[in-house]
Amino acid sequence: MTTDELKNLKSQITVDARGTSCPGPILAAKKSIGEIKSGEIMEVLSSDEGTKNDIPKWCQKMDFEYLGCVDEDGIYRLFIKK
Amino acid sequence: MSLELEQQVKELESRINKLSNRQAKDQLSMVVFSGDMDKILAAMIIATGATAMDTKVKLFFTFWAISALRDPAKNVKEKNFISKMFGMMLPKGRNKLKLSNMNMAGMGPAMIKSIMKKNKVASLDDLFKIAAEQGVEINICEMSMNLMGFKKEEMIDYPGLNVCGVATFLADAEESKVQLFI
Numbered sequence: 001m002t003t004d005e006l007k008n009l010k011s012q013i014t015v016d017a018r019g020t021s022c023p024g025p026i027l028a029a030k031k032s033i034g035e036i037k038s039g040e041i042m043e044v045l046s047s048d049e050g051t052k053n054d055i056p057k058w059c060q061k062m063d064f065e066y067l068g069c070v071d072e073d074g075i076y077r078l079f080i081k082k
Numbered sequence: 083m084s085l086e087l088e089q090q091v092k093e094l095e096s097r098i099n100k101l102s103n104r105q106a107k108d109q110l111s112m113v114v115f116s117g118d119m120d121k122i123l124a125a126m127i128i129a130t131g132a133t134a135m136d137t138k139v140k141l142f143f144t145f146w147a148i149s150a151l152r153d154p155a156k157n158v159k160e161k162n163f164i165s166k167m168f169g170m171m172l173p174k175g176r177n178k179l180k181l182s183n184m185n186m187a188g189m190g191p192a193m194i195k196s197i198m199k200k201n202k203v204a205s206l207d208d209l210f211k212i213a214a215e216q217g218v219e220i221n222i223c224e225m226s227m228n229l230m231g232f233k234k235e236e237m238i239d240y241p242g243l244n245v246c247g248v249a250t251f252l253a254d255a256e257e258s259k260v261q262l263f264i
Contacts, residue, residue: 020202
C-alpha cells in the first residue's frame with residue numbers, strides 16, 4: 001500500500017506504544033488485537049525504529065496481514081489487518 | 083471388517099498419536115544459567131517477546147540464575163553454615179544482580195538502570211510482572227537450589243513456580259521448536 005493509501009485507512013483501534021522499547025510495542029499489539037474482529041484494522045504507534053521490522057514478523061507469525069508503515073518524524077504508524 | 087484389520091487400524095492410530103505428540107510445539111524452552119543482570123534481562127525480554135507472538139515459554143532457572151528469583155523480603159532460618167555463606171555472598175534478588183561487563187563495583191548496574199529508565203526499557207521488575215501475566219512458566223533446578231542451600235520458601239511469589247529436575251527441562255525442550263541457553 002502507498003503512504004497516501006495508508007494515511008487514508010480507517011483503523012478500528014489505535015495502540016499507542018510510543019515511548020516503550022522492545023518488546024513493548026509487540027506486547028501492546030498482542031494485548032489489543034483481541035479487541036478487533038477479523039478483517040478489521042489496527043494501527044500501532046511506536047517511537048522505536050526496530051518496531052518497523054518487528055511488526056511485519058509478528059504479523060507473519062500471528063497470521064495477520066501487515067499493510068505497511070508511515071514514518072512521521074520518528075513516530076512510526078504501522079497498520080495491521082486482522 | 084475382519085478382526086485382524088480392526089487390530090491393525092487400532093495399532094496405526096496409536097502410532098500416529100504417538101508421532102503427533104512428539105512433534106515440536108510452538109514453544110520456547112530456555113535454560114537460564116547466568117546470574118548476571120544483563121543476561122537475565124535478555125532472557126526475560128526474549129521470554130516476554132515470545133509470549134507476544136503466542137509462543138508458550140518455559141524457563142529453567144539453574145545455578146547462578148536462581149539468585150534472580152530470591153525474594154529479598156523472605157528469610158529462612160535453620161540453614162547450615164555453608165548455606166548461610168552462599169546466601170550472604172550471592173545477590174539477594176533480581177535488583178541486586180551484577181553486570182557481566184562493566185560492573186565497576188556496583189556503579190555499572192546503577193548506570194544501566196538509569197539509562198534503561200531514560201530509554202523506557204522495561205525493568206526486571208516490569209518484565210517479571212509481564213511474564214507472570216502472560217503465563218511464562220518458571221521452573222527451578224532443585225539440584226542447584228540444594229547445592230547453594232536455597233529453599234523454595236525464600237523464592238519470589240510467582241504463579242506456578244515449580245521446583246524440578248533435568249528431566250522436566252529435557253522433556254520441555256524436546257517438545258519445543260526453540261531452545262536457548264543463557
